[in-house]
Amino acid sequence: MLPGRLACPGGGSLMLKRTGISALATEAVKEGTRRDFLYVATGAVAAVGVAGAAWPLINQMNPDASVLALATIEFDLSGIAEGESVTIRWRGLPVFVRHRTAQEIEEARAVPMADLKDPATDEERTKPGHEQWLIMLANCTHLGCVPVGESGEFGGWFCPCHGSQFDTAGRIRKGPAPTNLVLPPYEFVSDTMVQIG
Amino acid sequence: MAEHSTYTPSSGLEKWVDERLPIVRFAKEHLMDFPTPKNLNYWWTFGAILALMLVIQIITGIVLAMHYTPNAALAFDSVEHIRRDVNGGRIIQGVHAVGASMFFVAVYIHMFRGLYYGSYKAPREILWMLGCLIFVLMVATAFFGYVLPWGQMSFWAATVITNILGAVPVVGEPILQLLRGGFAVDNPTLNRFFSLHYLLPFVIAAVVVLHIWALHVPGNNNPIGVEVKSSRDTVPFHPYYTMKDLFVVVLFLIPFAWFVFFAPDLLGHPDNYIPANSQVTPAHIVPEWYFLPFYAILRAIDFNILFIDSRLGGVIFFGASIVILFFLPWLDRSPVRSGAFRPMFRPFYWLFVINFIGLAYLGAAPAEGIYVLLAKICTAYYFAYFLIILPLLSRIETPKPLPVSISESVLGKAHA
Numbered sequence: 078m079l080p081g082r083l084a085c086p087g088g089g090s091l092m093l094k095r096t097g098i099s100a101l102a103t104e105a106v107k108e109g110t111r112r113d114f115l116y117v118a119t120g121a122v123a124a125v126g127v128a129g130a131a132w133p134l135i136n137q138m139n140p141d142a143s144v145l146a147l148a149t150i151e152f153d154l155s156g157i158a159e160g161e162s163v164t165i166r167w168r169g170l171p172v173f174v175r176h177r178t179a180q181e182i183e184e185a186r187a188v189p190m191a192d193l194k195d196p197a198t199d200e201e202r203t204k205p206g207h208e209q210w211l212i213m214l215a216n217c218t219h220l221g222c223v224p225v226g227e228s229g230e231f232g233g234w235f236c237p238c239h240g241s242q243f244d245t246a247g248r249i250r251k252g253p254a255p256t257n258l259v260l261p262p263y264e265f266v267s268d269t270m271v272q273i274g
Numbered sequence: 275m276a277e278h279s280t281y282t283p284s285s286g287l288e289k290w291v292d293e294r295l296p297i298v299r300f301a302k303e304h305l306m307d308f309p310t311p312k313n314l315n316y317w318w319t320f321g322a323i324l325a326l327m328l329v330i331q332i333i334t335g336i337v338l339a340m341h342y343t344p345n346a347a348l349a350f351d352s353v354e355h356i357r358r359d360v361n362g363g364r365i366i367q368g369v370h371a372v373g374a375s376m377f378f379v380a381v382y383i384h385m386f387r388g389l390y391y392g393s394y395k396a397p398r399e400i401l402w403m404l405g406c407l408i409f410v411l412m413v414a415t416a417f418f419g420y421v422l423p424w425g426q427m428s429f430w431a432a433t434v435i436t437n438i439l440g441a442v443p444v445v446g447e448p449i450l451q452l453l454r455g456g457f458a459v460d461n462p463t464l465n466r467f468f469s470l471h472y473l474l475p476f477v478i479a480a481v482v483v484l485h486i487w488a489l490h491v492p493g494n495n496n497p498i499g500v501e502v503k504s505s506r507d508t509v510p511f512h513p514y515y516t517m518k519d520l521f522v523v524v525l526f527l528i529p530f531a532w533f534v535f536f537a538p539d540l541l542g543h544p545d546n547y548i549p550a551n552s553q554v555t556p557a558h559i560v561p562e563w564y565f566l567p568f569y570a571i572l573r574a575i576d577f578n579i580l581f582i583d584s585r586l587g588g589v590i591f592f593g594a595s596i597v598i599l600f601f602l603p604w605l606d607r608s609p610v611r612s613g614a615f616r617p618m619f620r621p622f623y624w625l626f627v628i629n630f631i632g633l634a635y636l637g638a639a640p641a642e643g644i645y646v647l648l649a650k651i652c653t654a655y656y657f658a659y660f661l662i663i664l665p666l667l668s669r670i671e672t673p674k675p676l677p678v679s680i681s682e683s684v685l686g687k688a689h690a
Contacts, residue, residue, distance in 0.1 A: 169458035
């Protein structure tokens with residue numbers, strides 16, 4: 078490129094202009110000038126503006142109103158006989174509702190705390206007066222697969238994906254899952270009606 | 275690097291264009307006359323194959339998007355609609371699905387070639403790192419694409435893989451909800467994965483441009499790893515390598531076409547023909563074959579490491595297995611590039627290749643018994659290769675004498 082073509086409106090070549098600016102800048106570096114302040118202030122306002130504009134574009138990915146609207150459900154337990162379990166949907170997640178047998182409850186209570194990776198008593202995992210009902214999220218705490226019921230070495234659940242095993246209280250006993258199956262927030266509205274969420 | 279360049283605008287119009295936008299000159303210098311080492315072997319043809327695969331995937335993908343519906347209620351049926359009703363849809367969908375596998379076949383060969391011939395060493399570190407970035411983008415694109423048919427494998431792959439992010443302490447759960455757009459993988463997840471699956475190939479194309487730019491600054495590495503010293507060491511890219519690449523492309527398309535025409539589902543899983551069901555996980559879930567080695571590493575960590583639980587530990591090793599590739603130029607300090615002149619390096623390299631294939635096998639095996647132990651051993655070797663063996667070899671190995679030049683190695687001393 079020819080310097081002559083880049084002649085500036087004020088006259089003189091670009092080369093000369095550059096020299097002039099750098100000479101001025103050398104003096105300005107010693108102490109902050111008004112120009113430096115304006116430069117930093119403009120940059121800061123621009124950064125805030127960009128962040129402010131970016132946030133809605135990111136936040137639109139968060140769960141929307143229609144997803145959040147499904148946060149609470151009521152479920153009638155009367156149709157589940159002892160020894161049966163069903164999987165229901167809450168917030169798009171599968172939830173196990175198991176009507177445990179007396180033997181299963183006994184097995185769960187007999188486990189010493191020292192044997193547990195994530196210690197929790199059977200009482201802590203159920204509601205008082207409703208010990209036969211075990212209600213928990215059906216996603217394995219490892220990577221989210223749905224474990225198979227009434228299987229595994231501990232008579233509870235066995236996750237086919239990576240081999241985690243849970244006992245009759247849904248507690249992790251063996252395998253890569255770090256914690257027990259998660260209990261959703263729920264309460265008994267009546268003896269046969271439960272509200273989840 | 276312009277010694278082969280012969281571009282002289284012949285007509286007045288060409289001259290006029292050349293002074294304003296020298297695009298023809300650029301294409302001639304970089305796509306035709308580019309001086310290329312004359313000793314490149316067939317392992318060097320996979321770059322061209324990969325460029326072709328990217329083009330095939332983008333073209334078939336754009337066409338498929340004209341018929342596909344990214345909605346949880348309709349997606350599964352729309353893919354079946356493509357395969358049964360759309361004109362030629364059976365073949366187009368097959369090319370795209372098999373194409374993903376062929377793309378990974380080519381990229382693995384391309385990467386292992388770089389590992390053997392030391393193509394990541396100075397002055398090609400940025401070239402190598404851009405390649406690693408392309409690989410990461412390919413993994414993400416393939417994952418998003420696999421979710422789109424919304425079968426059982428799609429759904430559970432999405433669940434398991436997004437859950438990997440949930441393992442990050444504190445911010446994991448909010449990020450997980452942000453990514454899925456809900457508390458579980460559902461319609462919002464499918465919709466955004468489609469959007470990202472359409473976006474990423476163009477990002478890949480942009481990084482490929484940088485990759486080729488970074489290649490054309492130092493020029494190609496070559497099988498003896500000795501830099502080009504004079505124009506006697508090189509030949510112009512066209513016609514020598516355009517023809518060689520074209521020949522291999524034809525060979526590569528033969529198995530590709532066989533899969534598309536005769537076994538389009540051979541590389542997939544039958545479970546993906548069951549529509550997605552969030553209530554039931556298939557009995558044996560495995561990722562696509564090209565993710566198996568990394569999946570095996572993820573599963574191999576089933577024990578707590580100090581305060582890090584097994585789930586986070588698996589995720590850290592899984593991430594590290596890819597991130598470590600970016601640091602390879604600074605882990606292998608041996609001044610000799612080519613494995614052909616490194617007698618101690620070679621057995622460890624081939625063991626690494628076998629180990630990688632072993633990891634793929636173990637990734638598909640059930641997580642029980644002897645497989646669990648073998649996966650741990652293979653994971654340990656994967657990391658030891660990068661962190662212990664390569665740094666150590668660069669200190670203790672005595673390489674064989676290198677040829678003086680590419681010309682000498684090809685023609686013998688008399689012509690050097």
